[in-house]
Amino acid sequence: MSKTIAFIGGGNMARSLIGGLVSRGQPPATIRVAEPVAALRDALHADFGVAVFETAAQAVPDAACVVLAVKPQVMHAVCQTLAAQVQADRPLVVSIAAGITTSQLDRWLGGDVAVVRAMPNTPALLGAGVTGLYAAARVDSQGRADAEALLAAVGKTVWLDDEALMDAVTAVSGSGPAYVFLLAEAMIDAAIAEGLPPDAARTLVLQTLLGAARMLTESGTDAAELRRRVTSPGGTTQAAIETFESGGLRALVHAAIHAARVRGAELSAANP
Numbered sequence: 429m430s431k432t433i434a435f436i437g438g439g440n441m442a443r444s445l446i447g448g449l450v451s452r453g454q455p456p457a458t459i460r461v462a463e464p465v466a467a468l469r470d471a472l473h474a475d476f477g478v479a480v481f482e483t484a485a486q487a488v489p490d491a492a493c494v495v496l497a498v499k500p501q502v503m504h505a506v507c508q509t510l511a512a513q514v515q516a517d518r519p520l521v522v523s524i525a526a527g528i529t530t531s532q533l534d535r536w537l538g539g540d541v542a543v544v545r546a547m548p549n550t551p552a553l554l555g556a557g558v559t560g561l562y563a564a565a566r567v568d569s570q571g572r573a574d575a576e577a578l579l580a581a582v583g584k585t586v587w588l589d590d591e592a593l594m595d596a597v598t599a600v601s602g603s604g605p606a607y608v609f610l611l612a613e614a615m616i617d618a619a620i621a622e623g624l625p626p627d628a629a630r631t632l633v634l635q636t637l638l639g640a641a642r643m644l645t646e647s648g649t650d651a652a653e654l655r656r657r658v659t660s661p662g663g664t665t666q667a668a669i670e671t672f673e674s675g676g677l678r679a680l681v682h683a684a685i686h687a688a689r690v691r692g693a694e695l696s697a698a699n700p
């Protein structure tokens with residue numbers, strides 16, 4: 429997407445998206461970022477060459493697409509500061525905020541706004557993200573194509589017809605990288621506890637996760653079968669897997685993802 433994009437919020441997720449877009453050929457001159465924290469603003473300009481502004485009102489004029497990348501808790505207030513400009517310019521608005529619905533955003537921005545709700549994740553920085561997308565009824569085919577181009581530049585996209593499912597997307601793939609990072613922390617800690625030197629523990633765990641993720645995505649074989657192929661009957665893996673299963677790992681993962689989904693709905697309800 430080579431049209432001008434204004435990011436409102438230049439924090440962790442905006443940084444991942446901007447880094448991914450620029451490294452995939454989006455001209456930095458077409459990206460504007462509003463971020464009140466000077467250090468973040470300066471780093472975005474230094475690292476990616478994008479134009480940076482202190483306030484949203486400075487970044488939005490003439491942007492074809494406005495990406496709302498602030499925390500859900502401040503979204504209502506931020507939208508109120510943008511409503512007049514959005515009503516005047518009619519940009520495509522893409523929100524990446526957890527929980528906040530397209531109808532809330534439309535209302536906060538003054539009504540009759542083309543809003544796409546997107547849930548990306550931080551591997552976007554490497555072009556290895558995945559984004560769930562939902563378009564409100566007001567978004568036309570060009571708006572959908574523009575949102576698709578924006579997020580497809582930084583990874584895979586999955587469109588949903590039912591907005592209620594966006595909280596589940598958030599719980600699975602938006603938050604999901606953190607679950608893998610937690611697993612990595614736990615495996616490294618365990619490896620060190622079993623006597624491995626920290627550097628060796630780190631290399632063994634990180635390359636194992638990378639190799640396993642590549643097998644999952646490149647082998648055409650499902651996760652359960654790949655797991656079976658590692659698990660020799662009566663061997664070491666079986667001992668570990670039985671420990672995970674008897675400890676309730678599957679139920680725990682489900683409970684964690686459910687808690688994240690419920691939290692998304694709470695974030696929406698807390699911002700009527």
Ligand SMILES: NC(=O)C1=CN([C@@H]2O[C@H](COP(=O)(O)OP(=O)(O)OC[C@H]3O[C@@H](n4cnc5c(N)ncnc54)[C@H](O)[C@@H]3O)[C@@H](O)[C@H]2O)C=CC1
Pocket residue numbers: 436437438439440441442462463464465468483484497498499500502506524525526547548549550602603
């Ligand atoms: N971090 C992640 O992995 C993901 C985050 N998200 C969503 O992205 C949004 C941002 O999350 P993060 O980047 O993690 O948070 P963050 O706190 O790193 O970034 C938010 C940024 O917005 C800035 N900000 C606050 N008020 C502002 C205003 N009035 N105008 C412009 N900027 C303002 C803050 O200074 C901060 O740098 C959230 O709504 C979150 O739900 C979505 C997918 C993944």
Ligand SMILES: O=C(O)[C@@H]1CCC=N1
Pocket residue numbers: 526598602603
């Ligand atoms: O933790 C959060 O609320 C955000 C949304 C998905 C990832 N980070």
